[in-house]
Amino acid sequence: MEANRSPLKIVIVGHVDHGKSTLVGRILHETKALPDGKVDYLKAVCERRGMPFEWAFVMDALQAERDQGITIDTAQIRFKTDLRPYVIIDAPGHKEFLKNMVSGAAAAEAAVLVVDAQEGVREQSRRHGYLLHLLGLTQVMVAINKMDLVGYDQDRYQQVAAEITDYLGSLGITPAFIVPVSGRQGDCIAAASAAMPWYQGPTLVEGLDRFTASQPPVGQPLRLPVQDVYKFDARRIVAGRIETGRLQVGDSLVFSPSGKSARVSGIESWPSRDVQSAEAGQSVGITLDEHIFVERGDVAHLASQPPHVVNRFRAHVFWLGRQPLLAGNQYKLKINTGSHQVRVETIERIVDVETLSNHQAAQVERNGVAEVILRSRTPIPLDAFADNQLTGRFVLVDGFDTAGGGVISRDGLAAARSAPRSTNITEVSHTASMQTRWQMNGHKGGVIWLTGLSGAGKSTIAMELERRLVRKGWQAFVLDGDNVRAGLCSDLGFAPDDRRENIRRVGEVAHLLTQAGLIAITAFISPYREDRENVRAMGPDVFHEVFVQAPLSTCEQRDPKGLYRKARAGEIPDFTGIHAPYEDPRAPELIIDTDTMSVDEAAEAIFGYVVECFQIKA
Amino acid sequence: MLGLCDAMNHLDALENESVYIFREAFNRLDKIAMLWSIGKDSNVMLWLARKAFFGHVPFPVLHVDTSYKIPEMIEFRDRMAKEWNLNLVVGQNRQALAAGMSPDQGRVNCCSALKTEGLKDLVAQGGYTGIFAGIRRDEEGTRAKERVFSPRNESAEWDFKDQPPEFWNQYKTDFAPGTHLRIHPLLAWTELDVWRYIQRENIPMVSLYYAKNGKRYRSLGCAPCTGSIDSQAANVAEIIAELESTNTSERAGRAQDKESEDAFERLRAQGYM
Numbered sequence: 001m002e003a004n005r006s007p008l009k010i011v012i013v014g015h016v017d018h019g020k021s022t023l024v025g026r027i028l029h030e031t032k033a034l035p036d037g038k039v040d041y042l043k044a045v046c047e048r049r050g051m052p053f054e055w056a057f058v059m060d061a062l063q064a065e066r067d068q069g070i071t072i073d074t075a076q077i078r079f080k081t082d083l084r085p086y087v088i089i090d091a092p093g094h095k096e097f098l099k100n101m102v103s104g105a106a107a108a109e110a111a112v113l114v115v116d117a118q119e120g121v122r123e124q125s126r127r128h129g130y131l132l133h134l135l136g137l138t139q140v141m142v143a144i145n146k147m148d149l150v151g152y153d154q155d156r157y158q159q160v161a162a163e164i165t166d167y168l169g170s171l172g173i174t175p176a177f178i179v180p181v182s183g184r185q186g187d188c189i190a191a192a193s194a195a196m197p198w199y200q201g202p203t204l205v206e207g208l209d210r211f212t213a214s215q216p217p218v219g220q221p222l223r224l225p226v227q228d229v230y231k232f233d234a235r236r237i238v239a240g241r242i243e244t245g246r247l248q249v250g251d252s253l254v255f256s257p258s259g260k261s262a263r264v265s266g267i268e269s270w271p272s273r274d275v276q277s278a279e280a281g282q283s284v285g286i287t288l289d290e291h292i293f294v295e296r297g298d299v300a301h302l303a304s305q306p307p308h309v310v311n312r313f314r315a316h317v318f319w320l321g322r323q324p325l326l327a328g329n330q331y332k333l334k335i336n337t338g339s340h341q342v343r344v345e346t347i348e349r350i351v352d353v354e355t356l357s358n359h360q361a362a363q364v365e366r367n368g369v370a371e372v373i374l375r376s377r378t379p380i381p382l383d384a385f386a387d388n389q390l391t392g393r394f395v396l397v398d399g400f401d402t403a404g405g406g407v408i409s410r411d412g413l414a415a416a417r418s419a420p421r422s423t424n425i426t427e428v429s430h431t432a433s434m435q436t437r438w439q440m441n442g443h444k445g446g447v448i449w450l451t452g453l454s455g456a457g458k459s460t461i462a463m464e465l466e467r468r469l470v471r472k473g474w475q476a477f478v479l480d481g482d483n484v485r486a487g488l489c490s491d492l493g494f495a496p497d498d499r500r501e502n503i504r505r506v507g508e509v510a511h512l513l514t515q516a517g518l519i520a521i522t523a524f525i526s527p528y529r530e531d532r533e534n535v536r537a538m539g540p541d542v543f544h545e546v547f548v549q550a551p552l553s554t555c556e557q558r559d560p561k562g563l564y565r566k567a568r569a570g571e572i573p574d575f576t577g578i579h580a581p582y583e584d585p586r587a588p589e590l591i592i593d594t595d596t597m598s599v600d601e602a603a604e605a606i607f608g609y610v611v612e613c614f615q616i617k618a
Numbered sequence: 619m620l621g622l623c624d625a626m627n628h629l630d631a632l633e634n635e636s637v638y639i640f641r642e643a644f645n646r647l648d649k650i651a652m653l654w655s656i657g658k659d660s661n662v663m664l665w666l667a668r669k670a671f672f673g674h675v676p677f678p679v680l681h682v683d684t685s686y687k688i689p690e691m692i693e694f695r696d697r698m699a700k701e702w703n704l705n706l707v708v709g710q711n712r713q714a715l716a717a718g719m720s721p722d723q724g725r726v727n728c729c730s731a732l733k734t735e736g737l738k739d740l741v742a743q744g745g746y747t748g749i750f751a752g753i754r755r756d757e758e759g760t761r762a763k764e765r766v767f768s769p770r771n772e773s774a775e776w777d778f779k780d781q782p783p784e785f786w787n788q789y790k791t792d793f794a795p796g797t798h799l800r801i802h803p804l805l806a807w808t809e810l811d812v813w814r815y816i817q818r819e820n821i822p823m824v825s826l827y828y829a830k831n832g833k834r835y836r837s838l839g840c841a842p843c844t845g846s847i848d849s850q851a852a853n854v855a856e857i858i859a860e861l862e863s864t865n866t867s868e869r870a871g872r873a874q875d876k877e878s879e880d881a882f883e884r885l886r887a888q889g890y891m
Contacts, residue, residue: 005627005628006627006628006631007628077762078756078808099782099783100781100783102783102785103765103783103784103785106785106786107785227638227641227642227645228641228644228645230671230672232671232672232673232674232676233672235672237672239641241634241638268672269672270668270669270672270673271673281630281631281634282630282634283634283635283637283638283641283670285672296645320783332792334788393786394786394788395785395786395788397792399792400790400792400793400794401782401783401790401792402782402783402784402788402790405783405785405786
């Protein structure tokens with residue numbers, strides 16, 4: 001064994017009383033890891049207390065644990081095989097100690113899930129399995145323990161094996177081995193068991209040796225979160241740990257979210273050496289060729305491989321807090337070296353780890369798992385967990401305590417609007433609530449988003465709707481395509497990127513009007529589904545998509561602005577319906593078919609819909 | 619091309635993690651200081667601080683002097699403090715010493731009064747919110763359960779039954795006024811790692827660790843309570859060879875741990891290192 005080899009970190013998880021600590025005590029004994037006299041000492045303690053010897057006492061070194069007979073916290077204990085050293089993180093199975101289990105499992109490179117052969121798969125077997133999946137641990141072995149209590153029965157082994165394989169399989173985890181063992185009797189821990197000749201697979205320890213050690217992710221895009229900036233002497237040193245990738249002197253780095261950039265002029269070290277490059281896992285200090293403002297929380301990267309910089313994202317969270325996680329609540333989010341105030345915009349779904357089914361709820365209880373949307377007041381540089389585990393995960397702090405962890409979903413991230421370039425932006429909260437404004441106006445605010453081909457009748461219907469609402473005494477305002485292109489969007493053309501930016505701006509303005517308590521009616525072709533969905537995501541509760549539908553032939557025949565004729569003549573490039581696509585809404589809130597309805601009928605239909613949706617019900 | 623380290627080996631990985639921890643504490647906490655016991659672990663810790671801060675130790679270094687320390691330790695302390703330009707602060711529980719506190723009053727009592735209380739006084743006087751301590755998980759069962767950033771309440775007590783979660787290098791840096799944090803940069807190191815690192819970096823050590831006349835100290839504390847072991851290991855390489863083949867625990871020579879089954883656990887819960 002190489003002396004300088006890092007130990008493989010393994011975590012032992014599983015339901016309470018399924019024998020994790022006993023198993024660990026036995027592994028330590030079998031691999032001769034216990035100091036001389038430790039077992040004798042513990043035997044003497046047990047004798048003095050008049051109780052039978054427990055292998056678990058080796059791990060449960062704390063007095064309180066011996067008294068209660070349970071493991072309270074994660075302990076780290078070492079042993080070695082002929083191949084390499086190991087650190088075992090023994091995680092307690094009690095439900096209320098989940099935070100300790102996470103503290104252990106989050107640092108592990110491989111996991112052993114212990115399942116009692118008698119009891120089979122239980123609640124925490126599943127919960128722990130789910131968390132391993134959430135934490136991104138893929139090297140998993142199952143130990144079916146207490147085989148001595150089921151007479152070393154092969155059928156029972158196969159039943160339990162099938163049960164746990166099913167569950168893990170539905171999470172996308174395939175256990176590398178399913179080993180039948182007895183911690184108490186020592187079967188199949190380090191040596192094959194004579195009692196189970198039917199089992200031909202590796203022993204527990206052999207199985208561990210077949211796992212691979214994690215390597216620093218040097219091949220991934222560079223991510224260097226800034227930890228601090230030092231000025232102990234003439235040098236101004238930017239300090240941080242390279243989470244992924246590598247850098248070398250001369251590299252041009254961009255710091256997100258500010259977007260400022262400078263070249264690496266030196267990699268500092270003490271005692272001083274000539275260092276030209278550094279890579280993932282190293283805590284470095286670099287000097288830059290330009291005096292740009294850099295601060296803790298910035299992420300340095302190469303211009304060609306930037307992280308996402310967003311204010312809003314979707315994540316899977318596990319909650320450990322004493323108080324439940326509530327939609328609408330503010331928490332401190334810590335990601336790499338950055339801290340941000342975030343609000344839980346929505347709890348999308350709660351995951352029942354027993355059945356893997358989902359349900360809706362306004363809060364996530366302690367030990368619960370949920371998919372949420374978080375909104376930050378400040379822009380956050382981040383990656384999806386699937387792309388970069390180290391920069392795609394975060395913790396949530398409630399008061400003084402770390403109350404939960406989460407991994408960032410790729411879902412919607414690429415399409416998310418990029419956060420402001422300036423870092424000196426902190427959103428200010430309005431003191432008058434939206435509800436107050438609604439009460440004063442006598443109706444709710446929201447967005448009526450009309451989409452459809454040119455000539456379908458969007459502008460006509462929008463203006464007629466506005467007229468009717470205003471006459472009713474309601475606050476409504478139309479944002480029309482041609483009108484905003486004269487001002488707000490005068491710098492934009494009709495190429496796909498310009499169309500996207502046009503829609504983004506209009507979406508933002510409509511959203512602002514909504515916050516001011518108004519009904520914003522928009523009349524834009526808005527041909528791309530993704531663009532409309534992004535606008536919806538700005539305020540899903542108040543967004544109403546109305547598909548103003550008419551066949552292309554009808555629109556071309558109407559041609560109120562003469563645009564189809566020009567497009568056909570080649571005078572207008574990128575014209576929707578002729579050279580550019582229109583993507584129909586998949587699930588609009590309302591469809592208005594102008595092929596069969598008159599303007600009046602159409603306006604009446606949409607007016608009825610708006611009154612129904614936006615009136616304040618007593 | 620020369621890299622910062624050519625391939626990340628185990629010692630590099632440990633060093634980089636410790637440096638990260640030092641920098642986190644330095645950035646997140648207002649007033650920090652480091653406990654310096656003059657032993658090998660805290661010497662390594664000092665070395666790592668200088669790595670983290672490019673040759674500087676930008677906080678005070680505290681030594682709790684029980685008056686029972688072995689004289690060579692004090693001599694080494696004063697010499698290194700000068701050489702490394704340390705801001706050394708020495709504390710002593712003079713009241714307890716004047717009242718005659720000594721191991722004769724009970725070893726655990728003596729540790730509580732001279733070390734734990736001496737430390738609490740130093741922390742209170744300095745108003746520190748963070749104290750670096752060089753404990754390691756492999757030393758002993760209760761230390762195995764420690765966090766890297768470990769909160770202590772107003773009475774400096776450790777609530778080991780309800781520790782905060784700690785994962786993904788996100789440490790507890792938010793805490794109520796009056797409480798403070800113990801920060802443990804060496805928690806993941808083993809005794810062998812420490813000696814291999816001393817060898818690699820050529821870090822100065824008190825000569826008491828090296829065998830003379832068949833005896834050496836494996837762990838340093840107060841003269842009355844720290845025993846030497848039988849050993850022929852007269853230099854770092856020989857100590858490493860000795861540790862690679864031993865199976866007795868490092869604190870075997872520490873008498874205060876053995877007064878009762880939970881002696882050390884009780885000391886630690888009250889605020890001992």
